[in-house]
Each structure stands twice: as structure tokens, then as C-alpha cells.
Amino acid sequence: MRASILAASITFAALATPVVLPAQTPPDGAELVRLMHDRYVAKWYTTLTFTQATERRTPADTMVHETWYETMKLPGRLRIDVGTPDGDPIILFARDSIFVRRGGQNLPARVGRNPLLLLGFDIYTQPIERSVSALREEGFDLSKMHEGTWQGRRVFVVGAAAGDTTSKQFWIDAERLVFVRMVGPVAQGRPGVEDVRFDQYQPAGNGWLATLVTDTRAGKLVQKEQYSDIRVNVPVADSRLDPAKLDQP
Numbered sequence: 001m002r003a004s005i006l007a008a009s010i011t012f013a014a015l016a017t018p019v020v021l022p023a024q025t026p027p028d029g030a031e032l033v034r035l036m037h038d039r040y041v042a043k044w045y046t047t048l049t050f051t052q053a054t055e056r057r058t059p060a061d062t063m064v065h066e067t068w069y070e071t072m073k074l075p076g077r078l079r080i081d082v083g084t085p086d087g088d089p090i091i092l093f094a095r096d097s098i099f100v101r102r103g104g105q106n107l108p109a110r111v112g113r114n115p116l117l118l119l120g121f122d123i124y125t126q127p128i129e130r131s132v133s134a135l136r137e138e139g140f141d142l143s144k145m146h147e148g149t150w151q152g153r154r155v156f157v158v159g160a161a162a163g164d165t166t167s168k169q170f171w172i173d174a175e176r177l178v179f180v181r182m183v184g185p186v187a188q189g190r191p192g193v194e195d196v197r198f199d200q201y202q203p204a205g206n207g208w209l210a211t212l213v214t215d216t217r218a219g220k221l222v223q224k225e226q227y228s229d230i231r232v233n234v235p236v237a238d239s240r241l242d243p244a245k246l247d248q249p
Helices: 029-040 115-120 128-137
Strands: 047-057 063-073 077-082 090-094 097-102 145-150 153-158 169-173 179-187 190-204 207-217 220-232
Touching: 029 128, 029 153, 115 128, 115 179, 115 190, 145 169, 179 207, 190 220
Parallel strands: none
Antiparallel strands: 047 063, 047 220, 063 077, 077 090, 090 097, 145 153, 153 169, 169 179, 179 190, 190 207, 207 220
């Protein structure tokens, strides 16, 4: 999960405008996580499927266009099928690990999580303490927070003091309490800043979904995603998100 420019029509299995209320400024990032969780707990969708039009930059510095099919079961599980609904490769985020099946073979699993899955979705469906712990493990300093404005809307910025535009930080819309931006170093020892944005939010069930995601590194677009054929709270078999069953359709 990380976008044809042409917006496709979006159909939701359940569609309602979630209640939005102004949020008081929390004292730190941990309290903000609690506010986000409590706003949508037992309301946020627990399954999500969509088709993703992907434009990504290759190591050869060219842009390619692909179709990805994504299946999410919250908290903590996301499957990406590249090319077809049972594609090659298949990438699965589960159990704080990353599993990949490529060329008909399962590659060795590696420890890691998708921070966008955490910030955009898991916060609303898992215990607060788990989200707080995971964010700290991802390198966010939850003791630092300030208010700002983003695209004309009030935001809470966690992980950096006011004026700091390079430290690892995430931005939360203060009214909707949804994730809108993540900023931080591209990678340890490498120059430049990565800037990931969640845009074009739409109601999804009793929650929200950003239907346009962009990832820019060192000022260069590396990936753009646009979502269509969106379904929330539809049945998703656990087997489809089981690392041991990636070889099964």
C-alpha cells in the first residue's frame, strides 16, 4: 500500500459520513493516539479491499504503471497482489513481519511493519498501548508535538518541534483525527527527506479512506497510488492473509 491520474468511480459497501468534532490539543502523541482510537473504536471498518493504480519509480529511474489488488484485515494484516488478484509477486504484512512470494517461491520472511498501515488504519482497531509502542519502535518521539496547518486544515504534528521539517514525524487532521502526512529521513546514512501524503479522503463505512497516496523522496516522486473499487466490511477469509498459504489462490 503505498495511481492513474484519472479518478475511477468509487463504490463503497457501506457509505456514511462519520461524525467529526473539533479535538482539543492533546499534551503528547500518546494521548493523541488515544483520542484517535476512542473516536472510532467499534466504528471503523475491519476489512477493506480495493484496486490500486500504481505509478512507481524503478531503480533505473523510470516510471512504470501497475495494477495492485489489496486486501486488508485489521488490525495488522495487508496483502498486496501485483498484476492480478492472485499476482506475482505477493507481499503480505502480518505479525510485524513482511512475507513475499515471488516467481512461485516464498522468500525468507523479514521483521518489519508498514507504518502507513499502523498510522492510517490499525490505530482505530487495536489496543492503544500496542499502537503507542509500535510508533515508538518506528522512531517517532511521541513527547514532541505541536499544532500546524495543512491544506487549510488544522493538524497535530507528532515527533518534531515547530519549525522542524526533517525529523521523523506524522501529521494528524485535528477535526477528523485521521493521518495525512509522514515526514522523515529517506534512510539512515542517506541524504534527503521522505514525504508521504494521504489525500482525497472519502467516507468509508463509519470511518475514512484516503484514495490518493503519494511518496516523495529527496524531492522526487517515487510512488503514486489511486484507489478504486473500494469495499469495506466485506468477508475476507483468514487464509488469504495467512503467510503459510500464499501459494494458495
